[in-house]
Amino acid sequence: MGADAEIPTSPGIVCRGVSKVFPGGVEVLRPLDVTLEGGQTTALVGPSGCGKSTLLRLIAGLEAPTAGEILIGGAPPSVILREAALAVAFQDPSLLPWRTVRGNIELALKLARKPPDPRKVDDLIRLVGLEGFADTRPAALSGGMRQRVAIARSMVTEPRLLLLDEPFGAVDELTRRQLAEDLPRIWEPRRTTTVLVTHSVSEAVMLSDRILVLSPRPAKIVEDIPVDLPRPRPAGIDSTPAFRAAVQEVSAGLARGMASTTPLAAQ
Amino acid sequence: MSAAADHGVAPTTARRFTGLLGVVSLVVGWELAARALEGAFILAAPSDVAVWIVQNAGLLGRAFRVTLGNAAAGFVAGNLAAVMLAALALAWPRGERVIAGLALLIFCLPLVATGPILRVLYGPGPGPQITLAALAVYYTTFVPLLVGLRAAPSSWFDLVRSYGRGAMAELVHIRAAAALPYLFAGLQIAAPAAFLGAMVGEFTGAERGMGVLTIRATRALDVDAIWALATVAAAASMAVYAAVGVIARAVLTEPPPVILSPPPMPRTGGARGRAIVLTTAAVLGFALLLWWGAMELFDLNRFFAKRPDDVWAALVTAPDAAETRATLAQALRETSVYLLPGFAAGLALGTGMAVALTLLPAIGAGATAVAVALRSVPIVTTAPLVVLLLGRGAVGTIVLVAVMVFFPTFVACLHGLRQAPGQVIDVLDSYAAGPIARLWHVQLPAMLPAFFAAARMSVPASVLAVTVVEWLATGRGIGSLMALSASLSDYDMLWSSVVIVALLSVAGYAGVGAVERRVLSVYAAEQMTR
The missing domain is CATH 1.10.3720.10 (MetI-like)
Structure with a gap:
């Protein structure tokens, strides 16, 4: 991080009265007030189409809220964008077809105006299980492999804020479990603030410190569940009673969220 | 294997061989036809062509x-x-x-x-x-x-x-x-x-x-x-x-x-109507400004470098304006007799051939390679040949216009037919649907965007073809009128012809576009809302 950077190493995120109505009057987010602690991983779970990805895009500064404000490390999203201290792993891997696996990962360094770092790129390729595919173009990769490239790309710039939009959606179960164990080892020591959108309750519990359950559209936060499991999460934690209890609590929260229209703030 | 080959960009040896076979067959057939028609003064054999090239x-x-x-x-x-x-x-x-x-x-x-x-x-x-x-x-x-x-x-x-x-x-x-x-x-x-x-x-x-x-x-x-x-x-x-x-x-x-045509205007209802009117007005305004500005900027002589007001006078206010309009209308009528059937025939033949080759995939691959290569032939430069072969009457002109429209339509339709979604074809196959049902329910609708794209781009191409043949050979229609006006230094008539032909071409293009929007709003709704 540069000495004159405005965004702290582990920026907190503050949403004040943030709402989003798309042209045509589709209300996606009801006015939302929430603070995400810096250095924590927060998971957003909720039914399909409820507005989780929209909230992520608002935090990333890719969309402007209809009302309210978002502050990242005390500054609007444009500041963290300007400092290239943000990385997003999109739902669609968004790989450039004319670049190889290595080229796609290196593109993030270029866009962030950081010097080339072949060793770090190779390490990440290995971490996401794509050794031997560094010079392969996306067309020759499976959906899961492409998604892993996108994850590696989001990590390579060592962002201060990492936004993951269903990053493991197309990844097979075994790789998904492996990635869920390995990836936090990268962002935890750096205390990267991470926001994760996922449909998988066990993935949310495995990766996050806090889980926000959103209602069907227009989204409201209907459950705010802390995950009190040790960090770093040891291998096999998913078979412990504490993990299973957390999964059950979030699942119950999701079920209540589907039925509920009353936001947490009003309870 | 290179990345290009991975994506099927490089032609395979089989396709090269098919292409070579096609060229050899064409030359042999040409030689035989020329020998059969010897003395008819319409067809030179490849050997005669080679001799002429060497001698000259x-x-x-x-x-x-x-x-x-x-x-x-x-x-x-x-x-x-x-x-x-x-x-x-x-x-x-x-x-x-x-x-x-x-x-x-x-x-x-x-x-x-x-x-x-x-x-x-x-x-x-x-x-x-x-x-x-x-x-x-x-x-x-x-x-x-x-x-x-x-x-x-x-x-x-x-x-x-x-x-x-x-x-x-x-x-x-x-x-x-x-x-x-x-x-x-x-x-x-x-x-x-x-x-x-x-x-x-x-x-x-x-x-x-x-x-x-x-x-x-x-x-x-x-x-x-x-x-x-x-x-x-x-x-x-x-x-x-x-x-x-x-x-x-x-x-x-x-x-x-393969498709080299802009997508149709992706709006609907009143907003699209207003956009079309505003765009048309802006285009005409800018065109007039550019035309007038260029003439004035280079201070070109008004005798041959007509301004918009000169053309307006020639067509509307001059004492002989009615006569000018009548001459133009007569020439346009003569041209339309060649242009419209040729355009329709080219579209029908291009589409029909693409459909036929889709139903007979064994010969389709080779034919596609030949058609894509022939698309590169500047048809208009072969106009004298068509006139030689078919004479200076209506048939030769209509054939040339049809050929001009045929190749882009054929290539685009063949491409369009192959855009049919494989999963939908799988659904039909799971019901043991035959090739005709597959064609009717999936492939033809999938082909429509490509067909209309080719049809729109064929409008100016067919106008070029018909005017060149009229000019070089038939002595009728707007092409001949423009050539005659140029040789007689009748610049009022020449510039008026340019304006009318250009506007009619754009109108034809827009007309095809209007039909396209209506059809694609049913058959390719996603494309229309993009």
């Missing part, structure tokens, strides 16, 4: 070099103009429709009339040939480039923006690379079009070049020379088309797109 190698070589030089200069100028226009449209998105409309209007200017006008404006020298070559190429590069610069999913732009980068990084990292296949597709079509433009320019009073030799041979009814010149023009066009293709395969990771 010096003359032909000099003419070829001149035409190639003019075509190359026009190719560079036209493509630079296309890149600049596309960049302007990208930088000024709200003006894109107006820029595209102006580009279409200029592309629809009849070369048969702009040639003589440019000759007067430039005087002797290669100016008109180069300008006509540039005019013939810029639109076919501009359109795919414009599409290509936007041919990236929005998530790619989100990626760039998520690193705090702006429009310049989007251009460098996304748009430029995404547009490259489209640029090459445009350049590939532009290469033979430049040759065509240069030759039409030479038809209009140049001193040297292949066009000059063609005019002389046509007047002298030198059958061997006409065939030799058309063969050399076709071979040169196919060679440059192939050369651009080779470069494209070396550079690209995916094949160039």
